[in-house]
Amino acid sequence: MRSSIWFLSTAAAIGAMAAGMGGLPERNPVRTHPLESSQPQTSALHVIIKLRASASTSSGTAQVQSTGLEDAREHVAALARRAGLALDEHRQITSRLHVVQVEPLAGESAAATLARLRADPQVEYADLDQMRYLHSMTPNDPLYVQQWYQQAAAMGADATPSAVDVADAWSTTTGSSTIVIADIDSGVRSDHPDLAARLLPGYCFITDPFIANNSSCPGAGASDPGDWITSTDISGHSSECGKAMAGPSSWHGTRVAGILGALTDNNAGIAGMTWSAQILPVRALGKCGGRDSDIISGMLWAAGIAVSGAPANPNPAKIINMSLGGTGACTSSYQDAINQITAKGVLIVASAGNEGGPVDAPGNCTGVVGVSGLRQAGTKVGYSSLGPQVALAAPAGNCGDAATTPESACVYTLTTTTNLGYHQPDANDYTGEYYCDPATAPYPSCSLANSNQYRTYNLGTSFSAPIVAGIAALMTAVNGKLNSCQLLERLQASSLPFPQSSLDAATQPPVCHVPSGSSDLQNAECICTNDGKTCGAGMANAPAALNEALRPVAAVVVPSKVSAGQSISLDGSGSAAANNHSLSTFQWSSASGGLAFSIQGASTSKATLTAPSCGVGAVTFTVTDDQGRDDVASVIITPGSVTTTAPATAGQGACTIPAPAAIQVAVCPSTSTVQLNASQTLTATVVNTTNPAVTWSVNGVAGGNASVGTISSAGVYTPPASVPSPATVTITAMSAASPIAMASAQVTVAAPPKSGGGGGGALDWMTLLTAGALTLAAQRSRRAVRA
Amino acid sequence: MRQRFLSIGPLRPGLVSIALILAACASSNTPEKAGGAHRDPCTSQVIITFTHDQGTTPDAELIEQIARAASVQLSYVRTAGPGLYVFSLAAAEASCEEALQRLRRDARVRSVDVDAHRRVLD
Numbered sequence: 001m002r003s004s005i006w007f008l009s010t011a012a013a014i015g016a017m018a019a020g021m022g023g024l025p026e027r028n029p030v031r032t033h034p035l036e037s038s039q040p041q042t043s044a045l046h047v048i049i050k051l052r053a054s055a056s057t058s059s060g061t062a063q064v065q066s067t068g069l070e071d072a073r074e075h076v077a078a079l080a081r082r083a084g085l086a087l088d089e090h091r092q093i094t095s096r097l098h099v100v101q102v103e104p105l106a107g108e109s110a111a112a113t114l115a116r117l118r119a120d121p122q123v124e125y126a127d128l129d130q131m132r133y134l135h136s137m138t139p140n141d142p143l144y145v146q147q148w149y150q151q152a153a154a155m156g157a158d159a160t161p162s163a164v165d166v167a168d169a170w171s172t173t174t175g176s177s178t179i180v181i182a183d184i185d186s187g188v189r190s191d192h193p194d195l196a197a198r199l200l201p202g203y204c205f206i207t208d209p210f211i212a213n214n215s216s217c218p219g220a221g222a223s224d225p226g227d228w229i230t231s232t233d234i235s236g237h238s239s240e241c242g243k244a245m246a247g248p249s250s251w252h253g254t255r256v257a258g259i260l261g262a263l264t265d266n267n268a269g270i271a272g273m274t275w276s277a278q279i280l281p282v283r284a285l286g287k288c289g290g291r292d293s294d295i296i297s298g299m300l301w302a303a304g305i306a307v308s309g310a311p312a313n314p315n316p317a318k319i320i321n322m323s324l325g326g327t328g329a330c331t332s333s334y335q336d337a338i339n340q341i342t343a344k345g346v347l348i349v350a351s352a353g354n355e356g357g358p359v360d361a362p363g364n365c366t367g368v369v370g371v372s373g374l375r376q377a378g379t380k381v382g383y384s385s386l387g388p389q390v391a392l393a394a395p396a397g398n399c400g401d402a403a404t405t406p407e408s409a410c411v412y413t414l415t416t417t418t419n420l421g422y423h424q425p426d427a428n429d430y431t432g433e434y435y436c437d438p439a440t441a442p443y444p445s446c447s448l449a450n451s452n453q454y455r456t457y458n459l460g461t462s463f464s465a466p467i468v469a470g471i472a473a474l475m476t477a478v479n480g481k482l483n484s485c486q487l488l489e490r491l492q493a494s495s496l497p498f499p500q501s502s503l504d505a506a507t508q509p510p511v512c513h514v515p516s517g518s519s520d521l522q523n524a525e526c527i528c529t530n531d532g533k534t535c536g537a538g539m540a541n542a543p544a545a546l547n548e549a550l551r552p553v554a555a556v557v558v559p560s561k562v563s564a565g566q567s568i569s570l571d572g573s574g575s576a577a578a579n580n581h582s583l584s585t586f587q588w589s590s591a592s593g594g595l596a597f598s599i600q601g602a603s604t605s606k607a608t609l610t611a612p613s614c615g616v617g618a619v620t621f622t623v624t625d626d627q628g629r630d631d632v633a634s635v636i637i638t639p640g641s642v643t644t645t646a647p648a649t650a651g652q653g654a655c656t657i658p659a660p661a662a663i664q665v666a667v668c669p670s671t672s673t674v675q676l677n678a679s680q681t682l683t684a685t686v687v688n689t690t691n692p693a694v695t696w697s698v699n700g701v702a703g704g705n706a707s708v709g710t711i712s713s714a715g716v717y718t719p720p721a722s723v724p725s726p727a728t729v730t731i732t733a734m735s736a737a738s739p740i741a742m743a744s745a746q747v748t749v750a751a752p753p754k755s756g757g758g759g760g761g762a763l764d765w766m767t768l769l770t771a772g773a774l775t776l777a778a779q780r781s782r783r784a785v786r787a
Numbered sequence: 788m789r790q791r792f793l794s795i796g797p798l799r800p801g802l803v804s805i806a807l808i809l810a811a812c813a814s815s816n817t818p819e820k821a822g823g824a825h826r827d828p829c830t831s832q833v834i835i836t837f838t839h840d841q842g843t844t845p846d847a848e849l850i851e852q853i854a855r856a857a858s859v860q861l862s863y864v865r866t867a868g869p870g871l872y873v874f875s876l877a878a879a880e881a882s883c884e885e886a887l888q889r890l891r892r893d894a895r896v897r898s899v900d901v902d903a904h905r906r907v908l909d
Contacts, residue, residue, distance in 0.1 A: 252907040252909055255909070288904070291905075292900070292902050292905065293834055293865075293867040293871075293873045296867045296871060300869070305869060309866075323908050324906065325906070325908055326906060332836060332899075333898060336871060337867075459909065462907060
């Protein structure tokens with residue numbers, strides 16, 4: 001209790017300081033010692049003192065570096081005497097660095113004692129030898145010990161490499177109360193004591209009274225009345241329940257909400273991924289599921305977009321969690337809604353699905369962070385769906401091979417909040433507890449003392465998604481400038497590689513593959529590939545994600561129009577550092593492989609350069625913050641365009657998911673004429689790759705031949721022995737890094753003019769004229785293509 | 788405009804009935820019906836987006852034209868969000884897939900999706 005009070009008061013003080021500075025209020029619960037208190041010091045002071053290299057002693061000048069230990073002790077003792085302090089202990093770290101324990105004067109504060117020590121001419125500095133604490137938070141929630149997925153990856157026989165180690169991340173931030181996470185689901189038990197204080201007033205979007213289970217939908221409120229299914233429901237509502245089985249209420253939204261952000265360090269229940277974010281329950285599913293149109297309305301409303309018939313959302317979400325889905329491709333209507341939502345900078349996290357097949361919709365939609373499910377061992381849990389649409393993976397829970405009976409221990413369940421009601425709500429509790437079967441103890445007489453009980457295990461990709469959504473909330477808490485695209489990129493960039501073997505299996509499972517179709521199911525454990533095509537970019541990792549989030553955001557404004565030789569201004573002043581940090585340096589430089597630019601203001605936020613007359617080049621813009629963390633943006637410059645995928649301003653809501661930067665090739669000069677007895681050197685520039693090599697061809701023949709001329713690997717074109725027909729040849733440079741990246745130039749071969757005239761002169765001039773005409777024709781043709 | 792809109796679609800049961808009866812008669816000699824098995828006309832709830840902005844509610848005349856061109860009945864249900872409109876669809880054929888394809892071929896329609904059912908993923 002004492003530590004809780006201390007923690008709360010410290011957190012409140014830090015929060016007040018943050019608010020005073022105008023930034024987002026952040027709560028950092030890492031314990032700190034009060035610095036140089038002005039209160040009277042009542043116990044011995046531990047002080048680190050560094051003496052100056054040339055220190056004066058009472059006996060005269062001496063070189064401290066050359067003294068032995070006894071001399072050093074004498075120097076420090078003399079210093080204490082001059083300061084009027086009693087020296088209790090002394091320890092030498094280096095010849096000039098000493099640790100002392102001194103008795104302060106009665107009634108004197110530590111700050112005053114330090115000030116007198118620092119005033120001594122022999123002292124370079126004096127600091128308190130403070131207590132420090134491990135950067136790791138262990139909340140006091142009693143069920144936290146079961147939450148293996150939140151803790152550091154265990155090693156050894158019971159290794160849990162897929163654990164996301166959010167405990168480490170909490171030493172940086174436990175989240176921000178200004179961030180709202182929407183939980184689009186079956187509703188949340190608003191009376192759950194481990195959730196209630198985190199819940200915002202939600203809204204129900206269910207338009208079908210049967211699905212809503214006779215609760216007041218559509219309308220305000222999103223508490224879950226239960227979604228149990230009876231055989232009568234199935235027979236009477238085949239369109240909604242055709243594929244469902246009779247069973248108890250799932251309390252699904254309540255379970256997801258607990259993972260997202262149950263009250264933490266409150267001596268009760270479980271810990272949430274984030275300790276501070278607010279949860280916005282949006283009820284769009286009920287009995288037997290929910291309709292796309294209701295789910296889409298809920299998504300849009302959650303993001304703060306107006307929905308007809310619903311009041312404006314006063315608490316728009318920054319992150320939307322969707323632990324739901326259905327088989328099939330992403331529909332146009334989902335993609336339309338998702339585009340509207342991501343354009344506001346809102347991140348959507350969705351489960352991959354539990355069929356072991358292709359990713360469900362909407363987890364397979366562009367711009368959504370689709371999350372696949374992992375066993376504790378870091379392999380894909382059998383039921384998780386998979387495919388190239390998955391962004392990354394997180395624990396989904398698995399019971400291990402021993403869990404073949406309902407009552408056996410399920411070691412790797414994801415413990416969370418739930419309700420014990422079989423049909424209607426009953427006691428709020430946590431998964432892993434028992435619930436009662438109404439066949440033997442019907443509601444409300446159902447009690448935990450009933451002999452016919454079942455454990456409520458918590459498994460599914462439904463719970464992988466809120467783990468990632470929670471990490472994203474922590475990322476947003478340290479860097480409010482990240483839009484949804486940057487959150488997605490940095491979540492992926494910080495993910496850890498998948499292990500390439502299983503800890504559990506006696507024989508190694510197969511490697512996962514991209515599903516060939518809806519019937520290609522991989523329902524057993526498989527090893528995720530590290531190419532991003534099966535289970536995503538890697539395993540979610542909270543501390544690594546925060547490190548990525550803490551990097552600044554490079555932003556660049558480029559001119560909308562440019563022409564060859566024109567001066568171009570590039571403005572990076574919209575860049576920003578993470579919360580409570582500042583930018584230190586800006587650097588513009590030409591990227592290797594492309595054209596080299598002369599850049600004015602290369603070390604400032606705004607740079608100027610000249611558009612090339614031919615070729616392509618890239619300028620790299622690097623911003624670095626006060627901690628040395630950086631972000632890089634690339635600007636591609638051609639004679640007619642300046643483009644970048646960087647935002648114009650950090651924190652700009654709108655974003656588009658950038659496709660991998662395409663390799664671009666340019667050949668210069670684009671048109672030229674060469675005489676038979678001469679050669680023409682062509683230059684290829686390549687950007688967006690570290691491999692600037694190209695292969696040359698003449699009229700489609702690699703390296704050319706005797707009929708059309710040859711070209712060397714250095715780009716030197718040598719015409720054939722006589723003027724080819726046609727006289728203009730096409731010389732193409734193809735990127736060695738990408739066969740689809742290429743550019744061409746036209747070279748017209750002309751016979752040399754003969755001196756002194758002669759019968760052949762007319763023909764030669766005719767050839768030259770023809771060649772010139774062809775060149776012009778080729779130029780016109782290219783212009784027409786551009787037009 | 789809204790009043791006029793509301794007077795069509797679901798509020799034209801006579802037209803719907805006649806159309807469905809005629810369609811059923813017309814298709815009564817098709818091979819699918821040869822076995823004598825009765826097949827109900829297709830009905831489905833769909834989400835439609837349009838090429839041009841329709842505002843809060845879609846233009847009634849436009850919907851009528853699109854429905855006639857695709858030989859379907861469209862009844863406006865609600866607006867799910869900006870640009871996303873929910874309709875109930877009825878068509879003479881047993882499977883709605885061909886009706887959906889006809890609607891999708893209309894240049895005034897950007898997309899048509901079945902308002903599918905989703906489930907929680909535990």
